[in-house]
Amino acid sequence: MLKTFTKGGVHPAESKYSADSPIEKLPLPKTVSIPIAQHIGAPSKPLVKKGDKVKVGDVIAESAGFVSANIHSSVSGTVTKIDNVLDSTGYRKPCIIIDVEEDEWNKDIDRSTDLKKEISLMDKEIIQRINQAGIVGLGGATFPSHVKLSVPEGKKIDVLIINGVECEPYLTSDHRLMLEKAEEMLVGIQILMKALSVNRAIIGIENNKQDALEHLAGLIKNYPGIEVQALKVKYPQGGEKQLIKALINREVPSGGLPLDVGAVVHNVGTAYAVYEAIQKNKPLFERVVTVTGQSVKKPSNFMVRIGTPVADLIEAAGGLPEDAGKVINGGPMMGKALNSLDVPVIKGTSGILILPEKMAARKPESNCIRCAKCVSVCPQGLEPYLLNKLTQLEKNDILEKDGVMDCIECGSCAFTCPAGLPLLDYIRLGKSRVSRIIRSRKQ
């Protein structure tokens, strides 16, 4: 029996069309728009102004607090303006817009491709360098990585968990990275282990990525302390709490963090970015993005500079299909539908998914028949049908008591509902109301 998490879960069609497409470098765009808020936490403070010349890897906006991140230029060229631009959230947000000229890199970056294994920095220096490099969680949550590595006094971490699950259907960026940059990623994991002072790391990978499992299993002999664990395919295994449960059978308490059970979770993409930042002095300004969909001509995985318009990626994958009905930033379960193709790729963009028109609309709604399927698939053990109803009735106190804040918004309930009810829409609304109440109580 393969390991997996115990509560709930669903199995959407995997549709990994781009699994065999090697990572290609996307040609440089003409202009990039780099949002100053592309991570969880305080938006960064711009350091450049109109007319400034920048090189690839220059800091253009600095971290504005502990939970924030530096932002680096992904191209060389001239800053044309700092303006509000539509981003993937659907709102206009401040962006630094740069016209691309040549491809001149900051001279501190080591552009060689040879593998560098020795880790010379000490733990504090590693965390500081990761902070400077602007690394955030690349699985999509974009939580600043240095914060996760700064373990508070009194907490003891004994295991580093590396998320190579990629449980979202369609997406393959982590899969390709594990195949093509495996050694770099393993060195990155060693760096993270050193930063956390742990001597055990487990890479969790779902069983539908046999090639990655075998490839890594062959390599880890040279990397003591790193284990590879195959997991049964089940969504949402990539959720931190579910992954910890699956791999080491510990349950993060309600409202708690992984470090409460002695674990820290990082994505494989983050591990690779850490390698580049520490060993090659290369800050985070590009990432792997999957461009895929049933009718996309050439499902691909691209290495993309942050700030590149989504339209450029779609063009490179064979153009927007005739029957395109929905374009999603991320996977089909948790991704955000885009209302414009001009929005920029950000640090958290793991994929661009194009769904045909016939898949763009929602299921027609009918009455709840109380089939309890939502209850049985909820990985957090909640009762989505009830939270949905309580939100509609604005019963905020009962919502809180029934654990609405535990919802990880994985969408399994709405995915499975035979009546096509927008369960997660209402639960999100309930969550935002309850979190406002909790905040006001603290003041």
Added chain:
Amino acid sequence: MNKLLTVSPSPHVYEDTTVKRLMFDVIIALLPALAFSIYFFGMGAIYVTLTAVVSCVAFEWLIQKYLLKQEPSVSDGSAILTGLLLAFNVPTNLPVWIIIIGSLVAIGIGKMSFGGLGNNPFNPALVGRVFLLISFPVQMTSWPVPNGFNTGYTDAVTGATPLGVMKEGIDKGDAVSDIMSQVPSHMEMFYGHMGGSMGEIAALALLIGFAYLLIRKVITWHIPVSIIATITVFTGILWLVNPESIADPLFHLLTGGVLLGAIYMATDYVTSPMSVKGMWVYGIGIGVITVLIRVFGAYPEGVSFAILIMNAFVPLINIYLKPKRFGEEVNNG
């Protein structure tokens, strides 16, 4: 790239299950039992089924269209299912006009008066059945003797069900071992060769449908298994204590509506609990009440009453027996 794109919150993909598919899966699961009923009871089974299904669908359509002024939703199959289950729960010699009254009560009072599918607290088919049982006790308890297509319809030769024979015999003070010679063997009962309500007789066919429902993931095993296990254990204890005045557990499982009720009636989504813990309590409750009515009550059969009584507890069960939340009580050794 001037193309209108749909924008909506996640998730963006859905399972292909619909309410309609679930309802028709249950209907499909009932077809083997229907075939066995027609084989044993002949035309009567066909008349009863057609009358119940057509009248249930018609009443739902009429009520939605003219009373509630809603868009009729009979195509979701739930009224067909109610009709089918009502037919399964009555004898095959029941006159058409009584079936129509039963359908009106099932759909009109049992379902639509609460707001239609999803809002009814009690299983509609059972509401109709119990209404008929109380209003027309003679017609509802005269069971045709199974004789294939020679059974006839309202002119059928009637007899008692094995449960009726057992109850009467025990009440007279006869020994169970003597009564057993007057009822069909366990094997005959398993195939359904006995008197009884139309759809409850063939254990084999009902179990085939159960397997189908489990494979299609329409229901989970918890409710049927908890009911069957409870009845087995409860009657088993009574039987071991006093084998001469209580029938054996297998007799109790194969007769009356235990399998029909446990697999198809108690598992009705709308009127059963939402959590696994709740399902166990509900199933055990149905099992206990069924045995109490059969062994100590006035009626030879009690599954319908047991399910309706436990239906009434479902809202309470849903409030007090919630699923355990992830990370609610943490024991990380």
